[in-house]
Amino acid sequence: MKINILFGTESGGGELTAEDIAQSLSALHETNIQNMSDTDVKTLDKDSFYIMICSTYGEGELPYSAQPFYKALLSDKPDLTGFRYAMFGRGDSAYLKTYSRGSEIIDEALSALGATRIGEYGRHDASDMSVTDELAVTWANSIVENI
Amino acid sequence: MSILIIGGSLSGLRAAERLRSEGWAGAITVVSAESQMPYNRPPLSKELLWGEDSPSDLEFELSPLVADVQWKLGVSATALNLDEKRVELSNGETLTYEGLVIATGVKSRRLNAPGPQGGRVILRTLDDAVTLKDQLKPGLKLVILGAGFIGCEVASTARKLGCEVDVVAMDEVAMQIPLGKMVGAEIQRRHESEGVRFHMGVSIAELQGEGKVQEVVLTDGRKLQADLVLETIGSIPNTEWLANNNLDLSNGVLCDEYLRAGGTTGVVAVGDVARFANPLFDAPPLRIEHWQTAIDTANFGARTLLHDLGHASDELKPISVMPWFWSDQGETRMSSFGMLGLANRQEVLEGELSGECAVGYFREDVPVGVVLVGLKEKSARYKRWLQKSRDEYHAGQGAS
Numbered sequence: 293m294k295i296n297i298l299f300g301t302e303s304g305g306g307e308l309t310a311e312d313i314a315q316s317l318s319a320l321h322e323t324n325i326q327n328m329s330d331t332d333v334k335t336l337d338k339d340s341f342y343i344m345i346c347s348t349y350g351e352g353e354l355p356y357s358a359q360p361f362y363k364a365l366l367s368d369k370p371d372l373t374g375f376r377y378a379m380f381g382r383g384d385s386a387y388l389k390t391y392s393r394g395s396e397i398i399d400e401a402l403s404a405l406g407a408t409r410i411g412e413y414g415r416h417d418a419s420d421m422s423v424t425d426e427l428a429v430t431w432a433n434s435i436v437e438n439i
Numbered sequence: 440m441s442i443l444i445i446g447g448s449l450s451g452l453r454a455a456e457r458l459r460s461e462g463w464a465g466a467i468t469v470v471s472a473e474s475q476m477p478y479n480r481p482p483l484s485k486e487l488l489w490g491e492d493s494p495s496d497l498e499f500e501l502s503p504l505v506a507d508v509q510w511k512l513g514v515s516a517t518a519l520n521l522d523e524k525r526v527e528l529s530n531g532e533t534l535t536y537e538g539l540v541i542a543t544g545v546k547s548r549r550l551n552a553p554g555p556q557g558g559r560v561i562l563r564t565l566d567d568a569v570t571l572k573d574q575l576k577p578g579l580k581l582v583i584l585g586a587g588f589i590g591c592e593v594a595s596t597a598r599k600l601g602c603e604v605d606v607v608a609m610d611e612v613a614m615q616i617p618l619g620k621m622v623g624a625e626i627q628r629r630h631e632s633e634g635v636r637f638h639m640g641v642s643i644a645e646l647q648g649e650g651k652v653q654e655v656v657l658t659d660g661r662k663l664q665a666d667l668v669l670e671t672i673g674s675i676p677n678t679e680w681l682a683n684n685n686l687d688l689s690n691g692v693l694c695d696e697y698l699r700a701g702g703t704t705g706v707v708a709v710g711d712v713a714r715f716a717n718p719l720f721d722a723p724p725l726r727i728e729h730w731q732t733a734i735d736t737a738n739f740g741a742r743t744l745l746h747d748l749g750h751a752s753d754e755l756k757p758i759s760v761m762p763w764f765w766s767d768q769g770e771t772r773m774s775s776f777g778m779l780g781l782a783n784r785q786e787v788l789e790g791e792l793s794g795e796c797a798v799g800y801f802r803e804d805v806p807v808g809v810v811l812v813g814l815k816e817k818s819a820r821y822k823r824w825l826q827k828s829r830d831e832y833h834a835g836q837g838a839s
Contacts, residue, residue, distance in 0.1 A: 303774075304819035357816070386453075386734075388500050421738055 294340035295321050295436065300328040300358025300398065305382055306345045309416070312425055313343060313432040321436065328361035328398075333370050341410075341439060342377035343432055346398050352390025354397055365401045373406035378435045380414035380428055391417070411435040440465035442744065443526060443534055445516045445680075446542030447471025449480070450710025450733040452499060454540045457741035459504040463750060465537075467508045470528060472515035472543075472677075475565055476501070481730060483568040484592035485767055488575065489599055494565055516543070521684040521703060538744045541681065541692055541700055541708040542737070545674035545728065550584055554646025558653075559668045562589055571669065577601030580664050582655050584643055585671035586613040588766055591626065593669060594635045595769040605663050606630075607638045607655070617764075618775075619800070621785045622810055625792050626768065633769050638663070674728065676712045690714060691726040696757035698740040705747045707740035709733070719759045719829055720778040720807055727778075729764045736760070761826060772815060776822045777808025790814060797821055805832050 297314055299306035307327070314323040328346070336342070349355045354362055381395030392415050399409060414431040417423055442458060444451045447469045455467050471477075478497040486492035511528070518527040519539075526534050547561040560574075561567055571593075575581070579602040583590045586608035594604045606613065612620055613627035627637055638657060645656040646668065655665050676691040686701040687693035691714035695702040698715060708714075710733040714724045739758050745751040765774040782800035788809070790796035795813030799806055806828040809821045 301816060301819075304816045307816070308819050308823060386456075388502055419738075421742075 293321050293436075293439070294337075295323045295343060296337065296340055297323060297325045297343045297345065298328050298331055298361075299325070299344075300346040300355050300361065300394065302347055302349045302355035302357070306347050306355070306357075309345050309380065309382065309425070309428045310343075312429050313345075316429045316433060317436060327357050329357040329359075331361055333361065333364040333368050336370060336372065336375055338372075338374045338376075341436070342375070343380065343435070344377050344395070344398060344402075345380045345382065345428070346395040347382040348384075348387070348390060348392055348394035352387070352393035354394045358394065358398060362398060362401060365398075365405060369405060371406060372402060375402070375405075375407040376410050376439075377402060377407060378411050378414070378432075379409055380416070380431060382416045382418075384418040386419045411438060440537045440748065441535075442467050442538040442540065442748075443536035444469045444540040444542055445526065446540075446544055446677075446710065446712070447473060447477055447510065447512065448542070448544055448710070448733075449477060449499075449730065450544070450737040451540065451542040452477040452505070453734050453737035454542060454709055454741045455505045455508050456502050457738045458745065459502075459508075461741065461745055461751065463745055463748075467505075468511065468534065469508055470511045470514055470516055470526075470534075472513070472529075473564060474513040476510065476512070478565055483565065484562060484589050485596055487565075487568050488572050488593065488596045490572070494569065497565065516680040519681050519684055521686070521706065524705075526680075537705060538748050539706045540737075540740060540744065541706070541712060542710045543677035543680070544711045545676050547670065548673045548675050550643060550668075550670045550672060552643050552645055555648045555650050555652050557651030558648070558666065559646070559670060561670050562593060563674075574667055575600045575602055579603070580666045581605070581669060582607060582643075582663055582665040582667070583669045583671060584608070585673070586610060586627075586637070586639070587616060587671060587673070588614075588764075590669070590671035591630065591768050592766060593671070594630055595633065595767075598633050598635060598769070604635045605638060605665075606635060607641060607643055607657060607663070609640065609642050611639055613637060613639075616780075618773075618779060618810060619782065619785055621792070622798055622812070625812070626771065626773075628793075629769065629771055643668070674711070676726065678712065693724055697743040697746075697755050698736060698758055699743060699747075705744065707743050709736040709740040713740075715758060717760055717762075717778065718757060719761065719826075720781060722778050722781060725778075725780075727760070727762050729762050731763045732760055761822065763822070771812060773810060773812050774815070774818050775808060775810045776818075776825050777806070779808040779810065781807040789817070805829075 299310040381392035383392035612623040614623040647654040678688040692708035694715040800808035
C-alpha cells in the first residue's frame with residue numbers, strides 16, 4: 293500500500309518524525325514524505341493512505357509550514373469523501389488550553405471536507421518525560437497494521 | 440506530609456505541577472519573593488518592552504493540578520535549618536517541611552561605580568521591565584552595560600523604539616560569553632547595522648550627574664551621554680538564606696547527580712540556582728540559566744523528591760540535560776543546543792555566517808553544541824545530530 297506522510301512543522305521536528313515513520317514502514321510499504329507547504333490540496337489521493345503530522349505553534353496556532361495547506365483546504369474545498377488519513381499531533385501539555393491544537397485544526401478541516409480519520413489520534417507530548425521519538429513510530433505501525 | 444518550594448517562578452511552578460502529576464497528594468506551599476503569580480520572563484526584554492504583550496499576557500496559565508497549592512507571595516526565605524527541616528520567612532513565619540525544593544533563582548549583579556544612583560536600572564523582574572518600558576521613548580540616550588542576552592535583546596528593542604543605544608562591555612565582541620567570538624562578532628555587526636554603538640573592552644568607571652546620571656565615564660576615559668544606564672552584567676544566585684548548612688554555595692547550590700542539594704535526602708535545587716554536572720556533555724557542575732533547563736530540572740528534581748519521600752519506587756537515573764535556548768535580536772532569531780562554553784573550536788556547518796547558518800561547536804573535534812542563526816526549520820535536525828554525536832562519542836569511550 294502506498295503511504296503518504298505529510299508534515300506541518302515550525303522547527304523541523306515533524307519532518308524528523310515523518311522520516312522516522314517512513315524508515316520504519318518502508319520495508320513493507322511504499323512511502324512518500326512531503327511538507328504540507330509543498331502539497332497541492334487538489335492532489336490528495338483517495339487511493340493511498342495518509343499519515344498527517346502537525347505541531348502547534350504559539351498560542352494554539354498552526355506551524356508556518358502547515359498554514360498554506362490549511363488555507364488551501366478552506367479556499368479550494370476539495371471533496372475528500374473517501375480520503376483516509378491518520379493524525380499525529382506534536383505538542384506540549386504545559387500549554388493547557390492549546391495542547392496539540394495545530395493538528396486538530398488540520399483534522400477538523402479534513403473532516404469537514406468529508407475525509408475519514410482512521411485509528412487512534414496520535415499525540416506526542418513534550419512535557420511527558422517518558423515520551424521518546426519511538427512513540428510516533430510505534431503509533432504509525434499500529435495504525436498501518438490495522439487499516 | 441508537606442513539600443515546601445522556595446521560589447515562585449517558572450521552575451517553582453513546574454516543580455509543583457510535576458509533584459501533583461506524579462501523584463503527590465500532600466500539602467505543597469510555594470514561597471515567592473515576587474508579589475505576582477509566576478510569569479514568563481523571556482518577553483521582558485522583547486514583546487513586553489515594545490508593547491506587543493501586556494503584563495497579564497505573561498502570566499502562566501495555572502493547571503487545575505495546582506489549584507490547591509498554597510502561595511505565599513511577596514515573602515522571601517531568610518534562613519534554612521537543614522537538620523531541623525525548617526525555613527524562616529521574611530514575614531516572621533517559620534515553616535517546616537518533609538521535602539524542600541530550592542528554586543530561588545538569581546538576581547542581577549550590580550555595577551560598583553561611584554556617582555548618582557538615579558537613572559541606573561536592571562532588568563530581571565516584571566516590575567523592572569515595566570519601569571524600563573516607561574522610559575524607552577524616542578530620543579532617549581540609553582547606555583547598556585554588558586553585551587550578553589539581556590543587553591543585546593534590549594539594545595535591539597530600544598532601537599526599535601527610537602532610542603539612541605550605546606553598549607559598553609569588557610568582552611571583545613557582543614555575545615562573546617554565550618556564543619564565542621566568531622558568532623558574537625557577526626551578531627555585533629548586525630546590531631551595528633541597526634545603529635547600536637558598541638564600546639568593547641571597557642567598562643564604566645564612573646557615573647556623573649546631579650542626583651541622576653547624565654554621563655558615564657568609561658574605563659579608558661571616554662565619556663558617553665546617558666539618560667538611562669541599564670546594567671546587564673550577569674547574575675548572582677539567591678543562596679544567602681541557605682548559609683550555615685554545610686552546603687557548597689559557591690556559584691549556586693552544588694547538587695549531586697539527582698539534583699539533591701549537597702546530596703541531602705529530600706532536598707533538591709532546580710532552575711537557575713542549581714549547579715550540577717551534566718554527563719551528556721561531560722560537563723563539570725555548572726549552572727545553566729536557560730528557560731528550558733528551568734523546566735527540565737524542575738521535572739527531574741520533583742521526581743527525586745518523590746523518590747526520597749518514599750512516594751515513587753522507580754529507580755532514579757542521574758540527570759542529563761540537553762541545554763537549549765533561543766534569542767530574538769531584531770531580525771535575527773538564534774537558537775542553540777548543547778553547552779557552547781565547553782568548545783574550543785567553531786565551524787560553519789551550513790549556510791553563510793552573514794546570512795542564515797548553522798555553526799557547530801567542538802571540543803577536541805567532538806561536538807558540544809550548535810547555534811542556528813535563522814534556519815529555524817533545521818533546529819530539530821541539529822538537535823538530533825548533537826544528541827547522536829554525544830551518544831556515539833560516549834559509546835566509543837565505553838568501547839575503548
